[in-house]
Amino acid sequence: MTSGGTEWLARAREEGGPAGNPTRDRQFVESLARGLEVLRAFAPNHALLGNQEIARATGLPKPTVSRLTYTLTKLGYLTYSDRLGKYQLGAPALSLGYAVLSNMGIRQLARPYMQELADYSGASVALGSRDRLSLIYIEYCRSNATVTLRLDLGSRVPIATTSMGRALLAALPESERVHLMDFIAKREPERWPQIRAGIERGLEDYASRGFTLSIGEWKADVNAVGVPLIPADGSPIIAFNCGAPSFQLPRERLENDIGPRLVNLVRGVEVLLGHQ
Numbered sequence: 001m002t003s004g005g006t007e008w009l010a011r012a013r014e015e016g017g018p019a020g021n022p023t024r025d026r027q028f029v030e031s032l033a034r035g036l037e038v039l040r041a042f043a044p045n046h047a048l049l050g051n052q053e054i055a056r057a058t059g060l061p062k063p064t065v066s067r068l069t070y071t072l073t074k075l076g077y078l079t080y081s082d083r084l085g086k087y088q089l090g091a092p093a094l095s096l097g098y099a100v101l102s103n104m105g106i107r108q109l110a111r112p113y114m115q116e117l118a119d120y121s122g123a124s125v126a127l128g129s130r131d132r133l134s135l136i137y138i139e140y141c142r143s144n145a146t147v148t149l150r151l152d153l154g155s156r157v158p159i160a161t162t163s164m165g166r167a168l169l170a171a172l173p174e175s176e177r178v179h180l181m182d183f184i185a186k187r188e189p190e191r192w193p194q195i196r197a198g199i200e201r202g203l204e205d206y207a208s209r210g211f212t213l214s215i216g217e218w219k220a221d222v223n224a225v226g227v228p229l230i231p232a233d234g235s236p237i238i239a240f241n242c243g244a245p246s247f248q249l250p251r252e253r254l255e256n257d258i259g260p261r262l263v264n265l266v267r268g269v270e271v272l273l274g275h276q
Contacts, residue, residue: 166202
């Protein structure tokens with residue numbers, strides 16, 4: 001195995017990826033994993049990437065990246081711009097993501113209630129699923145307020161400092177939560193005491209009130225509340241949030257109004273899921 005492959009696998013584990021050591025698994029296809037890691041490098045804020053940028057993002061050697069991007073382009077998963085000298089995701093790659101979203105029935109069930117809360121609060125309401133040390137928005141509703149958070153479907157937010165992330169951490173089995181917190185501590189050693197204190201407050205809030213808060217801890221001018229949903233069928237835990245600029249959602253309103261409403265929203269979605 002190349003040193004680049006070792007670095008990539010190590011980083012995947014450090015970011016809370018699947019447990020275990022794939023280098024010792026004879027069924028693990030490293031070339032496939034590397035190709036998928038190249039696709040993962042593309043994000044809403046990194047839609048156009050060159051080989052050097054992909055190599056830097058993935059930790060893979062540039063010659064390896066060049067072969068992978070060539071192959072993915074031949075297959076249509078990437079498209080190449082001669083003018084910019086960069087790649088972007090092609091329609092087949094996008095179709096994979098849309099296929100996943102279309103099969104998530106919870107999005108269709110939850111959306112009307114999410115939009116109702118967004119309109120009531122003058123804020124945005126999102127549903128997120130964990131990806132390593134982040135959550136990806138798989139559904140998103142915003143109000144017609146003149147000032148809202150400029151996020152959208154597919155946006156990625158950190159698990160450590162957001163209300164949504166803390167809600168998910170609070171709902172995880174303790175062993176899995178400790179596992180992720182260890183990775184966060186390694187990633188953010190200087191900020192870890194502050195981050196840990198915020199997560200611990202989230203655990204206390206969830207135990208006593210059913211929701212977690214982030215008051216200017218993700219972004220200084222953003223407040224939000226989060227609530228997890230634990231699917232009865234054993235699917236991965238997901239989480240909802242409601243957030244807005246702090247002047248629109250002060251702590252008192254989050255604690256006394258929006259937080260309880262978001263808890264009721266999630267409980268209602270759980271009932272609907274149980275009827276399916």
